[in-house]
Amino acid sequence: MSSLAAASLLACFTGEALQGEPCSADADCGPNLRCAEGGLCGEFRCPATPLVLPTFAPDLTLIVTSTASMGKSLADDPNTTRWQQVLTLVDQIGAALGDRVNLGLQVVPTLSPQTNLNPCDTDARSRILPGPDQGPLLNESLPQSPPGLGEHALRAGLDLSLAGFALTDPDDLRPHAIVLISDRPLNCSDAAVTSQDIVELFDNELTPRVAELAAAGVPVFVVGIDIQPGDGVAPFPGAKYEEVDPQLAFNALADAGGRPRSGATRFYRPEDAAALIADLAAIPPAFADCRVHLDAAPAYPQRLVLRVAEHNHRVQPDCSSGHGWRYPDPKSPTTLELCPVTCADFRATRALTIEQRCPSE
Incomplete structure (x- = not known):
């Protein structure tokens, strides 16, 4: 989660109009002045920094490979195809989490007239943006059987x-x-030169890309469909996908994604749906810790004002009353912790405003 920009908290306007004169409201004071406590114009305000969330729920996107290989029967169940397992899993996730997270979908590749020319072609036409209560929509958008085109354009x-x-x-x-x-x-390797390479070469950049996302705070949960241990080797530059042991490849993806399972099989299988759903449900909502992070310390930490649910709050030493906010570490005032009642108000209104007020000159 990124921090709230603090640039507007670092400098204050100056002005002399009506400074020190009596007032009953801000409108009584001149430019850049406010009606401060005590009824005198004097304390300057910097531009307010609003924080508004339409929802606190996490955004979760399912990336689904929809290719001809998904039409194959399972190794241990010839009456069930890989795609049928995918549809069941997506339905389970949607039913369990559709009202708890913002669900989205990205199908790869994107089917179009160009797919035959570039079987890795993928664009936003096959994307459903994350949103609330979209569990049924995801499953309804997937075809009942996979197409006979396209390759695994996961990156x-x-x-x-x-x-x-x-x-x-x-x-x-x-x-x-x-x-x-x-x-x-x-497959869909960037190293591909010929059309045959696109199909045959293992994509060695996929696992590093997954690791980049995880390092940036976006975990990737990996589900392997009909992945059986083989007699291949670990991925290596220039390898053909048939040379790579599928279990080793998917284990590497799961490790890179930052949410591996314990044991020899570190990715999820469709039969692990309950465990996957539990792990996804454990992703906390925004501001679960009731803390707001600033990019930099404010110019006047003790004069910072938070407005939540029509109430202004200044910093206080503790949260014993349940109202207001505090600095968990007063020596490093870049994190603000909302007290329980104020945090509940924030969750109800989904908005707060941070305002720097400055001493009059």
């Missing part, structure tokens, strides 16, 4: 998912997470 799906988060949460205030649901092969 493109990751980038489009990040772009979707930026659209739904431009201030980066809510937690974000991705669930990557795929079978093998993991």
Whole structure:
């Protein structure tokens, strides 16, 4: 979660109009002055910094590989296809979490007339932006059977998912997470030169890209569909996907995503749906700790004012009354902790305003 910009908290306007004269309201005072406590114009205000959230729920995007390989029967159940497992899993996630998180979807690749020319082509047309109560929508948007086109364009799906988060949460205030649901092969390598390379080469940049997202605070939960241990090797530069052991490849993805399972199989399987849903449900909402982080310390920490639910609050030493806010570390006033009652008000109104007030000159 990114911190709240503090640039507007660092400087104060100056002005002399009506300074020190009596007042009953801010409108009685001249430019850049307010009616301070005591009924005198004097304390300056900096521009207020608002923080507004339409929802505190995390944004969660499912990336689903929809390719011909998903039409294959499961190794241990010839009467069930991989795609049927995907549909069941998406339905389970939607039913369990649709009213608790903002669910979105990115299907890879994007089917279009160009798919035959570039089977890795993926764009936002196959994306549903994260939103509340969208569990049924995700499942309804997936076809009942996979197409006979396309390859595993998962890196493109990751980038489009990040772009979707930026659209739904431009201030980066809510937690974000991705669930990557795929079978093998993991191809669409940037190293591909020929059309055959696109299909055959293992994408060695996929795992590093997943690791970048996790390091940036976007965990990636990896679900492997019909992934069986093979006699291949660990991924290596220039490898063909058939040379790579599927279990080793998906374990590496899960480790990179920052949410691996314990044991020999570190990715989720469809039969682990209950565990996956529990782990996703454990992602906290925005401001679960009732703390607001600033990019820099305010110019006058003791004169910072938070407005929540029509009430102004100045800093106080503790939260024993339940109202107001405090600095958890007064020596480093870049984190503000809302007291329980004020935090509850913030969650009810989904908005607060931070305002720097300055000593009169």
